[in-house]
Amino acid sequence: MQRFDCLAKDCPLLGPHLLEASAGTGKTFSIEHVYVRLILEGIEVEQILAVTFTRAATRELKQRIRSNLEKALEQLETHTITWPYLESTQNLRALRDAISGFDRCQIFTIHGFCHRMLREFAFEAKIGLSLPEFQEKAEFPQALRQAVRDFLEWGVQSQLVCPEQVALLFRSHSSLDEIGEQLLKEESGA
Numbered sequence: 001m002q003r004f005d006c007l008a009k010d011c012p013l014l015g016p017h018l019l020e021a022s023a024g025t026g027k028t029f030s031i032e033h034v035y036v037r038l039i040l041e042g043i044e045v046e047q048i049l050a051v052t053f054t055r056a057a058t059r060e061l062k063q064r065i066r067s068n069l070e071k072a073l074e075q076l077e078t079h080t081i082t083w084p085y086l087e088s089t090q091n092l093r094a095l096r097d098a099i100s101g102f103d104r105c106q107i108f109t110i111h112g113f114c115h116r117m118l119r120e121f122a123f124e125a126k127i128g129l130s131l132p133e134f135q136e137k138a139e140f141p142q143a144l145r146q147a148v149r150d151f152l153e154w155g156v157q158s159q160l161v162c163p164e165q166v167a168l169l170f171r172s173h174s175s176l177d178e179i180g181e182q183l184l185k186e187e188s189g190a
Helices: 027-040 055-078 092-100 110-120 142-155 163-172 176-188
Strands: 049-052 106-109
Touching (some): 049 055, 055 092, 142 176
């Protein structure tokens, strides 16, 4: 069995790899570092696919990958390199582009990825356009929706809110209900 050291400069990135390990042994750690290394090699976030089992794992993986991208950028900018694979690169632009375009990342649950592929290749799969919308997300009880709306309306202190941020929110969302729905979706990982 060969050791996989994702921090080593000479660790092969491309090609098939099977990482088999029990819980808590660093699989997610490896994935987040391989992701950064692929970005440094010039591969864009839309070209990297990561698939996990659960929504919670997907949410955690997205957070950890984004955090690692930010840490890598900080290390290169401040010249305080702690990851060996960063020693031979100065590809700051690739990291900045990946961070700014991270909302386009391809990190899914297995079910979410399969549904997306079936919708994208509906004719090839001979299912036409009859595939219903994927319902991976949980339906939120009306009482929870109302609690979120009440909090947004009455629970946020005005001195903590920046008018520019509020304007930005309402450029992408048309109502408090829509903002609340988005918050619930993000919290549930849907």
